[in-house]
Amino acid sequence: MNNELKKLYDVIVIGGGITGTGVIHELAKYDIDVALLERKNDIAMMATKGNGGVVHPGYDPHPGTLKAKLNPRGARMYPQLAKDLDFHIRHTGTMVFAYSEQDLKKVDELCDNARVNGVEQVERITGDQVRNREPYVSDKVLGALLAHTTTMVDPFEVAIAFAENAKLNGTDIFLESEVQDISKDEDGNFTITTNHDTYRTRYIVDAAGIYADDVAAMAGIHEYKIQGRHGNLCVVDNHLPTPIRTVMFPCPSPDTKGIALIPMPHGNYIIGSTATMRTNKEDTSNDAEGIQDLLDGAHKLIPNFDDGSVIRTFAGQRPVALNNDNDFWICESETVPHFIHAAGIQSPGVASSPGIAEYVRDLLADAGLDLKPRPGYNKYRKAPVDFSECSDEEKDQIIAQDPRYGQIVCRCETVTEGEIVAAIHQPLGAHTVEGVKRRTRAGMGRCQSGFCQFKVMKILARELGIPEEAVKFEEDHSPVLLGHVK
Amino acid sequence: MKTYKYDVVIVGGGPAGLAAAVSAKKQQAKVAILERNGELGGILEQCIHAGFGLHVFKEELTGPEYAERFIDQVEDLDIDVFLNTMVLDITKDRHVSAICGEGVLHFEAGAVVLAMGCRERTRGAIRIPGDRGAGVFTAGIAQRYINLENMKPGTKAVILGSGDIGLIMARRLTLEGIEVEGVYEIMPYPNGLYRNIINCLDDFGIPLHLSTTITRINGKDRVHSVEVAKVDEHRQPIPGTEREIACDTVLLSVGLIPENELSRKAGVALDPVTKGPVVDENLETEVPGIFACGNVLHVHDVVDYVTTEAEEAGEKAALYAKNALKKSDASVAVHAEGPVRYTVPEFVDPEDGADKKIKFRVGAPIEKGVTVIKAGEKEVYREKKAHRFLPSNMEIHTLKCSAIAGVRGDLTVSVEE
Incomplete structure (x- = not known):
């Protein structure tokens, strides 16, 4: 078809993970034409499916960062989203364990962070209070941060719910559509070429996860680089001899929150995750050392953890924007107007997703996109029978x-x-x-x-x-x- | 919602459930079999090889033939069978709820026989790292695809684990023109029956690599290779012994686990070693009126022994339902000691006048040994002839009641070399 005859979208979102689907769910509220391009044969096939599903309330990010702003904002939206979009949510709370005096100081720091970041219901509790709540926790735990508002979701289910709702409200979703070229036309619009077709759009939101920098490069943008932070995870049977109901973390290090034990919405558990930088973006294989680190990590939290309860091991990569202090990279391109980066969405990407979506919406509006409410917009989505x-x-x-x-x-x-x-x-x-x-x-x-x-x-x-x-x-x-x- | 009342409700229509049903019915009980699949016979239906029935029928039958002998009796005896019916819950007071295409069914049972069998240990459970593409199967599902679905799971396979299903499948794949590169076993000895090593591997020139395991599976879309390595005495891979083998299929025969999720719902206590219910000599669990037999109780080596055990459970369940099961309070515990990993039953009644069948397995091969059972310090049983003990073989010994009449203290079962 002649290019000029092609439909001109207002916004095309590249990448159907929790970030991209979050954005189309948000944009579906407005009277604009939106499409999503996803290279895989299903949505949420990359970092989103290799994820623990914790909706961190936001005590963790350094105040002043984008994370500190978007994580609490996103997390607070989840309970209502779960109602509107009919996905599973479990209110678990989080505990971050201190094993030393130094850790206790870190816990205090996190409590301070929480206050500055506007996260409510976060307190420091004693080791005995920890074991009162969770009797199988190690005696070595001296105290902990307890965040009452942490919830758990299944990230894939959330992404599906976002995408289904957007589709219901008129968003076009194209799977198996790998972006191969992006050009800016004389009229100021973009032409995106995929392995199947070409698409025209006024604005682009690049939510291509670990490949976001490669996609940006197709549009001639070289403003940041992405590398993967690889993480091993284990799935644990829903019958655990030492059951827990709270998400448990050790005290974090700068690059990782540490190895956590996570009760999932459907009753099973996840141990996750390790954190090592990788250069091969496709490598989601897991390794024996990583699995052992996970088991050791679980034992540090729950000494009698039963290794035999592990039913599956897997791994994923979280996209990290390099030289960015572990923060998200969300802004309009400095060099190519109307190209919005929604990149470097590492942890807590799931928790932040609805907040990121609103932020991206505002960036689009600032860049000149006219956002009027969509007539007949339906905010609900019904889950299939469980x-x-x-x-x-x-x-x-x-x-x-x-x-x-x-x-x-x-x-x-x-x-x-x-x-x-x-x-x-x-x-x-x-x-x-x-x-x-x-x-x-x-x-x-x-x-x-x-x-x-x-x-x-x-x-x-x-x-x-x-x-x-x-x-x-x-x-x-x-x-x-x-x-x-x- | 329909409600039914039966003397004995049997959960599972495999070899254990079938034998238990026939035996309960012969005690004049009103019996129902609840089977989740569309046909009776359980896993036997896909075991089209011969080798079943040598003990019970003194002849060599295929799996479906063996099952048919019992299915015929179930039909002749007019036992009620609910097919495509999945039990979802069992309560302590023997209320069984299930669903089928007609809706929810409720059963009030005088006695319940657990006969759900076992499942195969998976890649996830043994934590083989690498990529997660297609082409990794448990030996059992590969058997299902080939024998019942007429489908080909791959073209070149590596088999991990020398359990019987793995050995049988090595032969089956070869016969279907699927190359078997080798069978790898992490232990220094094979896990399957000796006759299967000869008939399924040696006869087809398939190598068995002991003390070797798969350390990595490669192939993001479909398996394209595995890495194998020798292991040390702690079963840890020895660096430098890795070898990459091209293949598109991995079959796992790395152990069976009794399926006791329903038992747990009923509050039945499980043995940490067998992963099956703790039972007394009547095969009754610690929940009165709930009995267990076959692979849900402990993994058996030969189906004939499942049948014998299930016949006993069915009979005892029928007697229980009629308030005719003799029970004394003089139960003593049976403990496994030394090389013996576990015993079934875990409790016996020394005063009830019945001989006791004690079943067990050893944890590692013993070249020459005898089974010894003691009551406290007193020896109450000693096997006459020394023989070889293998982890793959289930030992069954009959302890005369007269030998333990009046004993005080627990029984311990061990093997002396």
């Missing part, structure tokens, strides 16, 4: 309408065929085994899909109308099965 949370009466009703809800596919997480079919046909439906897992939890439990994978494969093949050997595990070239036997 069968495991239904009462017997509700279960009967749902099964009477669709007997596929009476067929359990994943026994560990109690996921029914009905839920999997619904997840496939959702607005941003699942079309891979891992996509089904992230949306429904099928395969996420202790058997790690040993019992249900063949059932999920069959359902995917049937619902997508493709042969089973064409069903992808996750990435584009990831067949689970390689044909038929004789």
